Amino acid sequence: MKLLVTGGAGFIGSNFVRYVYKERPDWHITVLDKLTYAGDRKNLEDLDDSRFTFIHGDICDEQTIDKAVADCDAVVHFAAESHVDNSIRGPRLFLDTNIIGTYEVLEAVRKYGKRLHHISTDEVYGDLGLGSTEKFSEKSRYDPRSPYSATKAGSDHLVRSWIHTYGLEATISNCSNNYGPYQHVEKVIPRNITNIILGIKPKLYGEGKNVRDWIHAEDHSSAILAILEDGKLGETYMIGANGELDNKTLIQTILELMGKSPDDFEFVNDRPGHDLRYAIDASKIKNELGWQPKYADFKQGLTQTIEWYKQNEDWWKPQKAETEAKYKELGR
Numbered sequence: 001m002k003l004l005v006t007g008g009a010g011f012i013g014s015n016f017v018r019y020v021y022k023e024r025p026d027w028h029i030t031v032l033d034k035l036t037y038a039g040d041r042k043n044l045e046d047l048d049d050s051r052f053t054f055i056h057g058d059i060c061d062e063q064t065i066d067k068a069v070a071d072c073d074a075v076v077h078f079a080a081e082s083h084v085d086n087s088i089r090g091p092r093l094f095l096d097t098n099i100i101g102t103y104e105v106l107e108a109v110r111k112y113g114k115r116l117h118h119i120s121t122d123e124v125y126g127d128l129g130l131g132s133t134e135k136f137s138e139k140s141r142y143d144p145r146s147p148y149s150a151t152k153a154g155s156d157h158l159v160r161s162w163i164h165t166y167g168l169e170a171t172i173s174n175c176s177n178n179y180g181p182y183q184h185v186e187k188v189i190p191r192n193i194t195n196i197i198l199g200i201k202p203k204l205y206g207e208g209k210n211v212r213d214w215i216h217a218e219d220h221s222s223a224i225l226a227i228l229e230d231g232k233l234g235e236t237y238m239i240g241a242n243g244e245l246d247n248k249t250l251i252q253t254i255l256e257l258m259g260k261s262p263d264d265f266e267f268v269n270d271r272p273g274h275d276l277r278y279a280i281d282a283s284k285i286k287n288e289l290g291w292q293p294k295y296a297d298f299k300q301g302l303t304q305t306i307e308w309y310k311q312n313e314d315w316w317k318p319q320k321a322e323t324e325a326k327y328k329e330l331g332r
């Protein structure tokens with residue numbers, strides 16, 4: 001198998017590449033990545049050249065993606081602009097990468113008749129609201145509410161239409177919020193772990209009631225591999241690990257695990273249009289593909305993640321000051 005991974009130098013992409021590299025020793029992996037602020041070549045530096053190739057390039061560039069797809073057997077498409085706050089500050093880049101970039105991936109995959117797995121998010125389904133026990137499933141209605149989720153929804157619709165119209169051999173997965181090593185310090189868990197390491201108080205948006213359904217990036221990776229190998233073509237799979245937690249409890253748990261008082265945080269301005277609750281029903285992938293998450297205990301995964309950020313200050317420190325300066329402008 002010659003696997004092409006777009007966006008493989010980012011957070012989940014690099015976790016997935018390392019996971020496949022370990023689990024499928026006879027596969028060759030090529031990563032195509034633009035190396036935006038969110039991608040880092042160092043995330044993949046331990047991989048051996050005999051089984052791994054890196055291409056520095058943009059998925060929006062037709063010739064680059066065409067050549068990369070021609071040379072592979074299957075594509076897993078992670079490349080995206082991924083941060084909601086950035087999409088509120090400047091949506092245009094999200095349209096370019098998430099919509100046009102996905103279009104270019106689809107056209108190349110169609111031209112060469114390759115297998116595609118498209119990575120998406122639960123945020124395309126909107127907001128479940130607090131107080132309900134409903135969860136998102138493969139049948140949930142699309143209702144994106146931020147520029148980020150609208151462009152991801154757009155990319156899902158493109159993939160679905162290419163499957164229907166052109167018979168593309170593709171699958172889609174919509175996963176909940178990921179955590180784990182190599183996540184950029186702009187995201188809530190690494191932002192606040194690294195704040196505590198630096199003696200800065202963790203920040204809590206609004207009242208902290210918003211609920212997210214956390215999954216470890218390694219569990220997301222094992223689910224993607226299961227779909228790539230055994231998923232039914234044309235289908236969508238929800239991925240989640242029953243990790244529902246409100247943001248206040250999340251910040252307090254991080255503080256507790258790092259030996260601090262659970263009240264040692266500060267409230268900051270809320271994100272405009274902040275969705276209240278996401279939750280995933282992952283029965284389909286569990287029942288059809290026998291997938292199960294390994295990190296069923298969130299505190300265990302979080303403890304390991306905290307340890308990674310403590311041990312890898314050189315990795316995140318160069319990005320920290322600039323990221324916090326952006327947040328300061330937003331009052332967050």
Ligand SMILES: NC(=O)c1ccc[n+]([C@@H]2O[C@H](COP(=O)([O-])OP(=O)(O)OC[C@H]3O[C@@H](n4cnc5c(N)ncnc54)[C@H](O)[C@@H]3O)[C@@H](O)[C@H]2O)c1
Pocket residue numbers: 006007008009010011012013032033034035036037038039040057058059060077078079080081082083097101119120121122152174175176177178179184
């Ligand atoms: N982070 C989450 O919790 C989460 C949850 C569900 C789904 N997802 C999806 O998973 C995927 C990866 O998310 P992430 O958190 O790892 O994102 P990330 O921002 O950490 O990484 C994105 C990667 O894509 C690359 N990239 C961006 N634009 C590109 C372009 N035009 N051409 C080539 N490469 C480009 C970046 O350099 C980076 O390496 C995204 O599609 C995202 O929507 C993320």
